[in-house]
Amino acid sequence: MKNTMTKKELVWNILVTLFALTLATIVSYLLVFVGGHPTNVSIVYMMAVVLISRYSNGYVPGVVASFISVVCVNLVFTYPYMHLNFAMDGYPITFIALMVISSITSATTTHLKHQNKIIHEREKLLMDAEKEAMRANLLRAISHDLRTPLTGIIGASSSYLENHHTMTEEEKAGLVGDIREDANWLLTMVENLLSVTRIRGSKAQVTKSLESVEEVVSEAVLRFHKRFPDTMVRVTVPDELVMVPMDATLIEQVIINLLENAVYHSNSKDPVSITLSREEGYARFDIRDRGIGIEPDRLSNIFDGYTSFPNRSVDSHKGMGIGLSICKTIITAHNGTITAGNESSGAVFTFTLPLGENICE
Amino acid sequence: MNKFTIAIIEDEKNILSFIESTLQRHDYKVIHALNGKDGLAIISSNCPDVILLDLGLPDIDGMDIIRNVRSWSAIPIIVISARTQEQEKVAALDYGADDYITKPFGTSELLARIRTTLRHGKSTISTIDGSVVQAPYQYKGLVIDFVKRLVTLNGHVVHLTQIEYKLVSLLAENSGRVLTYDFMINHIWGPYADNNNQILRVNMAHIRRKIELNPGEPNYIFTEIGVGYRMQESEY
Numbered sequence: 001m002k003n004t005m006t007k008k009e010l011v012w013n014i015l016v017t018l019f020a021l022t023l024a025t026i027v028s029y030l031l032v033f034v035g036g037h038p039t040n041v042s043i044v045y046m047m048a049v050v051l052i053s054r055y056s057n058g059y060v061p062g063v064v065a066s067f068i069s070v071v072c073v074n075l076v077f078t079y080p081y082m083h084l085n086f087a088m089d090g091y092p093i094t095f096i097a098l099m100v101i102s103s104i105t106s107a108t109t110t111h112l113k114h115q116n117k118i119i120h121e122r123e124k125l126l127m128d129a130e131k132e133a134m135r136a137n138l139l140r141a142i143s144h145d146l147r148t149p150l151t152g153i154i155g156a157s158s159s160y161l162e163n164h165h166t167m168t169e170e171e172k173a174g175l176v177g178d179i180r181e182d183a184n185w186l187l188t189m190v191e192n193l194l195s196v197t198r199i200r201g202s203k204a205q206v207t208k209s210l211e212s213v214e215e216v217v218s219e220a221v222l223r224f225h226k227r228f229p230d231t232m233v234r235v236t237v238p239d240e241l242v243m244v245p246m247d248a249t250l251i252e253q254v255i256i257n258l259l260e261n262a263v264y265h266s267n268s269k270d271p272v273s274i275t276l277s278r279e280e281g282y283a284r285f286d287i288r289d290r291g292i293g294i295e296p297d298r299l300s301n302i303f304d305g306y307t308s309f310p311n312r313s314v315d316s317h318k319g320m321g322i323g324l325s326i327c328k329t330i331i332t333a334h335n336g337t338i339t340a341g342n343e344s345s346g347a348v349f350t351f352t353l354p355l356g357e358n359i360c361e
Numbered sequence: 362m363n364k365f366t367i368a369i370i371e372d373e374k375n376i377l378s379f380i381e382s383t384l385q386r387h388d389y390k391v392i393h394a395l396n397g398k399d400g401l402a403i404i405s406s407n408c409p410d411v412i413l414l415d416l417g418l419p420d421i422d423g424m425d426i427i428r429n430v431r432s433w434s435a436i437p438i439i440v441i442s443a444r445t446q447e448q449e450k451v452a453a454l455d456y457g458a459d460d461y462i463t464k465p466f467g468t469s470e471l472l473a474r475i476r477t478t479l480r481h482g483k484s485t486i487s488t489i490d491g492s493v494v495q496a497p498y499q500y501k502g503l504v505i506d507f508v509k510r511l512v513t514l515n516g517h518v519v520h521l522t523q524i525e526y527k528l529v530s531l532l533a534e535n536s537g538r539v540l541t542y543d544f545m546i547n548h549i550w551g552p553y554a555d556n557n558n559q560i561l562r563v564n565m566a567h568i569r570r571k572i573e574l575n576p577g578e579p580n581y582i583f584t585e586i587g588v589g590y591r592m593q594e595s596e597y
Contacts, residue, residue: 187465212562214569214577215584222583226467235577241566243559248586249447276577 013056017065020055024048025072042094045069046101053105057113062106066098141322145189149182156182184227188260192326195253199333206333208245213237213276213283213353216248220255221274231263232271242276244283245356250330254338257323258287258349266291266346282336282352293342302340303328327351364390365479368409370400370426371441372419380413383468389475397421401429408436411478414458415441416449424456431457437478441466447587454541454588461539477537477594498533498595503572503581505533514572524549525568528561532582537594539585565590 028041049069053062073094156175164172199206214237221233255274262272270290277284294302303324331338331351338351367389371377374395381391392407394400397418404412412430416423427438440453440461450461462474498505502515507530512519521529527549532540542558550560565584569576583591 209587210559211586212566212584214566215562216586218577218579219584219586221578233578235575237575237577239570241563243562252586274577 009057013058013061016056017052017061020048020052021065021068021072024069025076028073028076041073042098045073046098049098049102050105053102054109056106058110059103059106062102063099066102070095070098138322142189142193145322146186149186152182153179153186188227188256189322191253192257192323195250195330196326198247198250199329206247206250206330208247208334208356210243210245211248211251213242213244213285216246216251217255217274217276217285219248220252220259223252224256224259228260228263231259231269233259234271234273236273236275238276238278240278242278242283242355244353246334246353247330251334251353254327254330254351255285255287257327261323261349262287262289262291262347265294268292268346270346278355279352282354284350284352286348286350288343288346288348290346293347294340296342299340299342303338364388365411366390366392366407366409367411367413367475368400368404368407369393369413370397370418371413371415372396372417373415376415380471383471384475387472397423397426400426404430404436405433408434410436411475412436412438413441413475414438416446416453417443424452427453427456427458439474439478450588451541451543454539455543459538473537473594480537495534496595498536498592500536500593500596501580505530507534512572519571521568521571524564525571528564529568529572529582532590532592533595536592539589539591541589545589 024044028044031040049062049066052065156179160175217235221235259272266289268289268291273288275286328338334353336351336353340349367384369377369380369391372395377393381393384391392403394403397420414423414426430436430438437459440458441464442450442461443464453461459478460474462471495507497507504513510526512521512529531548542561546554546558546561569579572581573579581593585591
């Protein structure tokens with residue numbers, strides 16, 4: 001890497017060197033011929049050499065600059081002017097001192113720069129490794145979540161095929177029902193994963209269009225009912241029409257995830273309620289269940305899902321972690337907020353979406 | 362009684378066989394093709410009553426098939442599409458598809474779509490006739506009498522503005538079928554209307570508040586996000 005000084009670096013080095021030396025020459029000129037203090041000329045050049053060593057790459061510019069400085073000091077600013085005279089008193093010392101200073105500065109700065117680079121690279125590697133670990137965790141969690149229903153489907157279907165002539169109609173219906181349940185669950189999972197690709201695809205940005213929140217909620221509830229026809233959902237909408245810029249598919253996914261979360265984790269068959277309201281600058285969605293609530297120690301990182309529970313226990317087989325963390329990702333991409341909490345009657349999940357300017361595209 | 366013939370163009374054998382067995386059980390005659398080329402061939406040689414078309418075929422783009430079929434026939438086409446591709450659905454409808462069904466779908470949904478499409482295949486012919494009196498729309502408590510231009514909900518008259526009535530009757534005449542935003546705007550406000558669909562949303566919100574018990578849980582008019590609206594199929 002050291003040998004291949006790029007053209008850009010070369011130009012930069014030359015520019016820095018020329019600039020510093022010119023500046024030093026001007027200052028010295030002023031000192032000697034206007035101010036009349038020839039003693040400080042060497043110091044001025046020394047400073048220039050130090051600066052050059054600091055701001056250029058490699059040793060060469062510093063050494064070249066010190067050589068030029070020595071010649072300049074001797075030729076221009078030392079009597080007899082415009083004559084080279086290296087035999088002057090103490091001159092070799094000035095010369096050597098300049099050389100040594102420039103070399104040391106160059107060496108130090110080069111070394112520092114090199115170390116900085118190494119530290120940077122290490123940090124990047126570390127971050128990459130962390131990302132990699134997160135991805136691996138996510139993948140592990142997903143594969144686990146995918147395998148569970150698949151095992152059920154394969155097991156139930158092969159048991160049906162092998163034993164269907166000895167089974168009662170009821171048993172058959174039960175097996176097929178299980179297959180359907182597992183398959184539906186897989187579908188939600190896959191749609192969640194697809195949602196994530198919809199966000200990641202364009203740098204955590206979403207394509208928004210103005211949508212009416214009540215329409216989005218009612219479609220989400222409709223789709224939710226296809227899977228859970230027996231769970232009651234009560235929707236309350238404000239009297240006025242609230243339009244919010246959003247990616248409706250993703251927001252629907254959030255609502256469905258939260259509804260399913262209520263079904264799986266509230267341990268209650270009571271109706272779930274969705275309340276829409278409009279507040280200063282944003283639309284607010286509250287999803288309440290009448291269940292057992294959320295354990296307080298899980299509240300703080302409930303949306304972090306897979307990252308904080310790399311070895312998730314069996315009871316979370318319904319993949320609550322991934323569903324909620326996807327909700328968080330989606331809402332964050334919309335510049336909204338999402339929170340979870342407990343009320344006296346159960347858990348409540350609240351998310352908000354900014355209304356945006358009243359843009360008419 | 363002669364059976365309706367349904368052509369299925371779908372490259373996934375499992376999906377094909379599930380659709381085929383469902384339809385055969387419900388007394389439809391089914392023909393199928395696994396790719397677009399064969400699909401066009403069976404359509405032109407059999408002239409089916411409905412075409413079920415999967416958009417993701419290996420050889421020909423689904424849109425090209427729709428265009429090709431529309432160039433010589435008005436056979437109803439139902440597009441089978443994935444949920445996230447609203448653009449694709451709208452494009453398919455613009456190209457002349459009659460409706461779409463989103464993967465994954467249940468058998469009841471599929472049968473309802475086919476029924477609706479077949480019915481509309483007939484109703485377009487009868488409206489040209491003109492003298493036939495249009496049957497009212499009726500579902501649960503909602504009745505729309507197109508002759509009297511009257512909407513009643515559980516026996517009570519619902520007061521709608523001119524535009525609102527036009528929207529509801531447009532949806533009811535096409536009940537069970539999705540209507541795109543653009544189609545509705547063109548139809549109600551004319552071709553030179555601003556195609557910003559906010560005015561449509563506002564009117565739909567008003568209608569919902571007038572005819573739905575709870576606007577958040579509609580019984581009659583459903584939203585197909587990113588595409589348009591669909592009214593519950595009439596009980597007649």
